[in-house]
Amino acid sequence: MDIDPTILRKNGKEEFVVLPYEEFLALQDRLAAAEDVLELRRAKQEEAASPTQSLEEVKRRFGI
Secondary structure, three states: OOOOOEEEEEOOEEEEEEOOHHHHHHHHHHHHHHHHHHHHHHHHHHOOOOOOOOHHHHHHHOOO
């Protein structure tokens, strides 16, 4: 992803970044996707010790 930031300085120090709106929206989408991945990883870790069933077992159980 290419971004074209404009850095604003205050008293000679980098203070703010301005992005084109479309780039901002794209960054928001990527951040949301990354947060979803982290949440999924946390949930998988929490459930790692839980009992599981294979797809074949579920199909047999429901006669599929």
